[in-house]
Amino acid sequence: MANRPVEIRPALGLALFIAALILGSAAMLLLRAESWRLAPADWSALRFTVLQAALSSLVSATLAIPLARALHRRRFRGRSLLTRLLAAPFVLPVVVAVLGILAVFGRSGPVNAALAALGLPPLSIFGLHGVVLANVFFNLPLATRMLLHGWQAIPAERFRLAAALSMPQSAQFRHLELPMLRAQMPGILTTIFLICLASFAIALTLGGGPKASTLELAIYQALRFDFDLGRAALLALIQFALCAGVTIAAARLSLRQGFGAGLDRAAPLPAPDGWRAPLDAAVITAAVLFLGAPLLAVIAQGLPGLTHLPPGLWQAALRSLVVALVSALLATVAALTLAQAAARRPALWIDLAAMLPLSASGLVLGTGLFLMLHRFVPPAQMALPVTMLVNATLTLPYLYRLILPEARQVVADYDRLTQSLGLPAVSALRFVILPRLSRPLGYGAGIAAALSMGDLGVIALIADGNGATLPLLVQHLIGAYRMEQAAAASLVLIGLSFGLFWMFDRIGGWNADA
Amino acid sequence: MLTLEKIVLRQESFHLTADWSVNRGARVALIGPSGAGKSSLLNAIAGFFAPASGRILWQGADVTQMAPGARPFTILFQDQNLFPHLTLAQNLGLGLSPRLQLSQDQRAAVEQALARVGLAGMGAQKPAQLSGGQQSRAALARALLRARPVLLLDEPFAALGPALKIDMLDLVDEVARLTDATVLMVTHDPADARRFADKTVLVADGVAQAPVATAELFANPPAALQAYLG
Known part of the structure; x- marks a missing residue:
């Protein structure tokens, strides 16, 4: 209906900037790659990257099936809290979870103590096991939430019939x-595979x-050492090339995100009883233990x-806060x-610009x-x-998909009046x-701030010893086996991350009345 | 005088022509079967639907290319006439100052307009606290403040009960008299046309006919109107 010219210059400029940033970085890499020969170590890194991502996504998605099914058909006290907590790992700093996993599954942790008591060989947390375990810790909740949405999308009438x-x-x-x-799994597997391809901190x-x-x-290692x-x-x-290839190949699978819409609908039907009830209870208890124990361990430590x-x-902490606030502001705007x-x-070009960052990792x-910059700016300053x-x-694609449906609604409802x-x-x-979108904007800014607060990627690549952010400090402490200090710093990090998320979410909520 | 000069509206299989004028101060009803294009024609006049060809003129000046807000018209939609997160005073104030920086006089004018439509002292309330009829009154109060010479109504009272609708039509009449406005009103109810409009435009079969006297039209309905009235 509205076929007047729309002001698109800011969006166009921004899209060009994003394209220049990502494709420019890729072009820079292309220019600077001196030799096209991969050393044996590089081949093995490529193989390991794909192997751990494939295993992690397979294990996460498979385990999510019984868990999502149990959560779908059972109603119990704390279910609503549990489904909401399943969204938390998305913004949980990776180093914190790793620290908790080390405490539970590490050499002197309770799991190995139990194995030793049973006369079984110890489990090593380093290497493929550990990487997959940590990836599953992060992606099992994500897969579960996505599957729960799938289960809820089956009309209750079908179950009744x-x-x-x-x-x-x-x-x-x-x-x-x-x-x-069958309809959901390809998208879920690919989404998690893509996440695990770029799980640098783990x-x-x-x-x-x-x-x-x-x-x-x-x-x-090539850059730093x-x-x-x-x-x-x-x-x-x-x-x-790997991430971009998977993103493009998966474009038609509609990659999912595991947060958003509520999961609190009434149970469709009485759940089956008999042996299935204790089985569901066992599945849910195991998941709670697997996801909760590492966090409790960090808190206790x-x-x-x-x-x-x-x-x-x-x-x-101050550096991290500044990074988080500025990047949340940039991403939200x-x-x-x-x-x-x-x-x-x-317009296709807008969607492409917003989704392009998915193909690049930090x-x-x-x-x-x-x-691009190292000849002109010292690393410590950049x-x-x-x-x-x-x-x-990197957080732009998530925020874009969060805000777009609501922005469409505002245009449909109020553009003509405006x-x-x-x-x-x-x-x-x-x-x-701003008033009509304050809720998704606040929520989105909260997610961006928490993600940025806990991020351990680029900063590890470039920062020197004096410019560390909080996650980098925790990683240094873990590397030095100062676990208690690492855990204490982790608590500060979690507090700040979730504090930022809570604050932005509240600001959004306050402004969104009526 | 509002003139539709050889207007052609086209969208996919939809097609509508209009080529007529209404005099300043007239009360005109647009009536016809649903889907015939009554609302589309009103939206074209308001600036939300660009005609494929033809011109829209007000007092001889071409407004076809003007942005909706710049046209000398006020439009009331079927719904969403108020921003739900703003108070009534703010909703009305936006009609006077887009930056909501109101002078003392403008603030008084807002209060006065609210009082005029029977909402005295309710400026601090938000639309959700109001009944449907009160929300319509508030939207009319803003039209009163904007005082544009043409008032376009796209069935804004369709959701109200019969008695309330009559009150609203009377209020529209009063607002139009106070602002010396020409009124074009889309309706599917012949009673609305009879009660309110001295002229009626029949929109049917791809043509918006030139306005004729309402009483005459209903006394001698053409075939298309007969089919619609049943």
Whole structure:
């Protein structure tokens, strides 16, 4: 209906900037890659990257099936809290989870103590096991939430009909649930595979050595320790090609995100009883233990250490806060600009610009920017700005998809009224768009801030010893086996991350009345 | 005088022509079967639907290329006439100052307009606290403040009960008299046309006919109107 010219110049400029940033980084890598020959170690890094990502996504998605099914058909006290907590790992700093996993599954942890008591060999947390375990810790909740949405999308009438025909559970599974799983699984597997391809912080803390090195870890080593820029560029180029290839191949699978819409709907039907009830209970209990124990371990280990926090903690915390706030602001403004333009006039180039960052990982962008800038700016000075820019870019796709549906609704409901009153752009933004979108904007900014607060990627690549952020400090402490101090610093990190998220979410909520 | 000069509206299979004028101060109803294009024609006049060809003129000046807010018209939609997150005073204030920086006089004018439509002292309330009829009154109060010479109504009272709708039509009449406005009103109810409009435009079969006297039209309905009235 509205076929007046729409102001798209800001969105166009932004899209060009994003394209220049990502494709420019890739071009830089292409220019700087000196040799096209992969050393045996590089081949093994490529193989390990794909192997750990494939295993992690397979294990996460498989385990998510019984868990999501149990959560779908059972109602119990704390279920609503549990489904909401399943969204938390998305913004949980990776180093914190790794620390908790080390405490539970590490050499002197309770799991190995139990294995020893049973006369079984100990489980090693480093290497492939550990990397997959940590990836599953992060992605099992994500897969579970995505599957829960799938289960809820099956109309309750179908289950009712199945019950009326007294279909046995196995037939119900085959006719109702299996088709849903077949439709959902490819997207879920690919989403998690893509996330695990770029799980640098996990590889950095639990991987390593010739056998368990990912491409990103190899980039990090080439850049930081060997200062072999040509090799770093080549490796980053391979990583970029890998992620971009998977993103493009998966474009039609509609990659999912595991947060958003509520999961609190009433149970469709009485759940089956008999042996299935204790089985569901066991599945849910196991999941709660697996996901909760590492966090409790960090809290138990960290609380005593809060009285003597490691030196430099507050400076690092301040740096992290600044990084988080600036990148949250950048990401939110960028996502709003693109979503507004797309809501008023859908265009492929806007979607492409908003989704392009999915094809790049932090390490790839970081390497590209480092190669562009290192002759002009000393690394210590570029560390924080580059981190802000990269974090903002990487969170853009999530925020865009969060804001776009709501922006479309605002256009549908109020664009004509806004135009008929002749409100200029600034007034429309201030009196219509910001108030109407304050809830998703606040939520999105909260997610961006928490993600950026906990990020351990680019900063590890570029920062020197004096410019560490809080996650980097925790990683250094883990590396030095100062576990109690690491846990105490982790508690500060979690507090700040979730505090930022809570604050932005509340600000959004306050403004969104009526 | 509002003139539609050889207007052609086209969208996919939809097609509508209009070529007529209404005099200043007239009360005109647009009536016809649903889907015939009554609302589309009103939206074209308001500036939300660009005609494929033809011109829209007000007092001889071409407004076809003007932005909706710049046209000398006020439009009331079927719904969403108020921003739900703003108070009534703010909703009305946006009609006077897009930056909501109101002078003392403008603030008084807002209060006065609210009082005029029977909402005295309710400026601090938000739309959700109001009934449907009160929300319509508030939207009319803003039209009163904007005082544009043409008032376009796209069935804004369709959701109200019969008695309330009559009150609203009377209020529209009063607002139009106070602002010396020409009124074009889309309706599907012949009673609305009879009660309110001295002229009626029949929109049917791809043509918006030139306005004729309402009483005459209903006394001698053409075939298309007969089909619609049943």
